[in-house]
Amino acid sequence: MSKNIVITPGDGIGKEVTAQARKVMEYMAKRFKLVLEFTEVPIGGTAYDLTGTPLPDETLQACKAADAILLGAVGGPQWETLDYSVRPERALLGLRGELQLYANLRPAQIYGELVGASTLKPEVVDGADIMVIRELTGGIYFGQPKGVEIRNGERVGFNTLVYSESEIRRIAKVGFETAQKRSGRLTSVDKANVLEATELWRNVVQDVHNDYPDVELNHMYVDNAAMQLIRAPKQFDTIVTTNMFGDILSDAAAMITGSIGMLPSASLGGKVGLYEPVHGSAPDIAGQNLANPLATILSVGMLFRYSLDLREADELIQKAVENTIKIYRTADIMAEGKTSVDCQWMGEEVIKSLEQI
Numbered sequence: 001m002s003k004n005i006v007i008t009p010g011d012g013i014g015k016e017v018t019a020q021a022r023k024v025m026e027y028m029a030k031r032f033k034l035v036l037e038f039t040e041v042p043i044g045g046t047a048y049d050l051t052g053t054p055l056p057d058e059t060l061q062a063c064k065a066a067d068a069i070l071l072g073a074v075g076g077p078q079w080e081t082l083d084y085s086v087r088p089e090r091a092l093l094g095l096r097g098e099l100q101l102y103a104n105l106r107p108a109q110i111y112g113e114l115v116g117a118s119t120l121k122p123e124v125v126d127g128a129d130i131m132v133i134r135e136l137t138g139g140i141y142f143g144q145p146k147g148v149e150i151r152n153g154e155r156v157g158f159n160t161l162v163y164s165e166s167e168i169r170r171i172a173k174v175g176f177e178t179a180q181k182r183s184g185r186l187t188s189v190d191k192a193n194v195l196e197a198t199e200l201w202r203n204v205v206q207d208v209h210n211d212y213p214d215v216e217l218n219h220m221y222v223d224n225a226a227m228q229l230i231r232a233p234k235q236f237d238t239i240v241t242t243n244m245f246g247d248i249l250s251d252a253a254a255m256i257t258g259s260i261g262m263l264p265s266a267s268l269g270g271k272v273g274l275y276e277p278v279h280g281s282a283p284d285i286a287g288q289n290l291a292n293p294l295a296t297i298l299s300v301g302m303l304f305r306y307s308l309d310l311r312e313a314d315e316l317i318q319k320a321v322e323n324t325i326k327i328y329r330t331a332d333i334m335a336e337g338k339t340s341v342d343c344q345w346m347g348e349e350v351i352k353s354l355e356q357i
Contacts, residue, residue, distance in 0.1 A: 002035035003308060006066040008043040008059065011088060012281025013291035013343075014072020020293035020347025021070060021300045027351050028304060028313050039066070043095070044074030044088035044281075054091035060098060068307035069274045070300065073281035096136050100270035102167070103174045104134040104246065105302070106278060108253035108263060113325045117258030117333050120230065128233045130253050131178055134246025135171040136267055138163050139197075141243050161197045163242070168204040170269075175205075175240030176212040182237055185216045189225045189241035189249065198242065205240070222249070229253055254278055259332045261292030264299035266306055273307040275299040289342045292330040294321055297350055320353035 007022060009015040022038065029036045041059040048054045054074070063069050074088040084090070095101075108130045110118065118125045143160035150156070172188070179186040188205045190198035202219055209217045220228070222245045228235060229249065233256050241249060254263040263278040277295030285291060298321060304313035328349045329338040341349065 002037050003067040004037050004039060004065065005303075006062050006069045007038055007040045008063070008069065008071045009040065009046075010042075010044040010072040010074040010281065011046050011076050012073055012283045012286040014044075014074070014281055016286075016289060016291050016343050017277065017293040017296040018070060018072040020343060020350075021296040023347055024297050024317065024350060024354070025070075025300050025303075027354060028300075028317070031354075032310060032313060034308070043071065043091045045076050045079040047091065048079065048082070048086055048088065052086075054086060054088050055094045059091075060095070063095060063099065063272060063274075066272050068303050069272060070296070070303060071274060071276040072296065073277065073279065075281050076283040076286075093141060095274065096267060097142065099272055099274065100137065101267035101272075101274055102135060102137040102269040103171055103267070104136040104250075105178070105266045105268065106132040106134065106246075106250040106253070106263065107265075108132060108250070108257050110257040111262070111322050111325060113322070114258040114262070114333060116335060118256055120233075120256060124231075125233060125256050128256055130233065130236045130256075131182060131238045132246060132250040132253055133171065133175050133178060133238065133240040134250055135163075135167065135241070135243050136246075136269075137243075138167045139243030161195060161244075163197050163201060165200065165204050168201050169208055171240060172205045172208040173211075174268075175238060176208060176215050176217075179215045179238040180212065184214060185237040186218075187225070187236055187239045188217065188219050189222050189239055189245055190219065191222050191245075192219070193221060201242065225249060226252060229256065250278065259292065261295055261330070261332045262298070263295050264302055266299070266302040268306060273303065275303040275307075289344055290331060291343045292332050293343050293347050294325075294330075294350070297321065297347070316354060316357055317350075319357055320350050323353045323357075324349045 009018045140161040143162035146159045148157045192199040192202040254260045267274040301314035301317035304310040
């Protein structure tokens with residue numbers, strides 16, 4: 001039986017990194033005797049230029065019919081003057097909502113070869129391995145009402161932070177079940193001392209803990225969590241938190257590893273999984289073959305693990321990436337004594353490494 005993989009390259013470097021990731025998928029499909037059919041559709045600013053909307057109906061329908069989705073990146077300065085309703089980033093929010101992708105898994109694991117690339121001391125980051133689970137379809141990014149209006153003669157912007165008990169309960173379950181497969185430790189991050197919505201978050205997470213007595217749970221305020229991630233990242237294993245807090249903390253965790261260009265992600269919860277690198281569209285280097293494709297290639301590993309039920313494929317890809325960076329580096333992770341390569345070259349080296357494993 002064939003599997004339909006939808007690729008939405010998006011904007012900027014998205015086209016370059018997804019091209020290399022597709023080559024890895026094609027290689028792994030042959031290795032595991034899979035039949036993969038690829039469909040490529042536009043999204044983000046590129047889609048807006050073509051159709052007048054960042055999430056065309058053709059793209060949405062293709063994604064709904066897929067077995068898995070690989071996304072590159074969206075956004076760029078040329079679209080920043082557009083109305084909020086049609087900016088490239090709205091495509092991501094729309095896709096997540098339409099596909100009910102409420103759980104975003106963002107691993108932040110530092111490879112031994114990249115300890116020196118982190119801005120933190122080696123002894124602080126060496127061995128760090130964190131999974132940030134971000135609630136993805138609720139919270140302040142989706143809450144109503146929101147907007148900008150005139151009040152008392154001046155403009156006022158407002159957003160609403162809303163969480164229902166059921167939304168919190170389902171993401172908490174993902175957090176506990178993920179922690180069970182790791183070291184059995186879960187940190188729930190909130191701002192329960194100030195925000196009533198996250199006071200409810202804490203109460204519901206604590207209640208769900210009763211079903212997972214084998215997991216050690218602790219609660220942490222988001223400001224302290226941000227500080228602790230930098231001070232002592234290895235104290236964390238699995239983190240579960242709200243949409244906005246997860247957006248911020250996962251990027252902070254990414255930099256512990258040396259480069260955001262190394263971090264993959266998986267958005268799960270509905271029938272179709274969405275996989276994408278954590279980095280953005282990097283318009284300053286787009287079209288120059290300079291981007292680091294490893295985050296997108298590692299996202300392909302997560303695609304094999306979660307959507308195609310091939311954990312071994314994910315482990316092989318991780319090992320191949322680890323072996324590759326012992327010798328080859330793109331500019332964002334370059335170090336003395338390593339060989340500088342471009343985006344395409346890096347993708348080819350990962351495949352060569354896979355062939356040797």
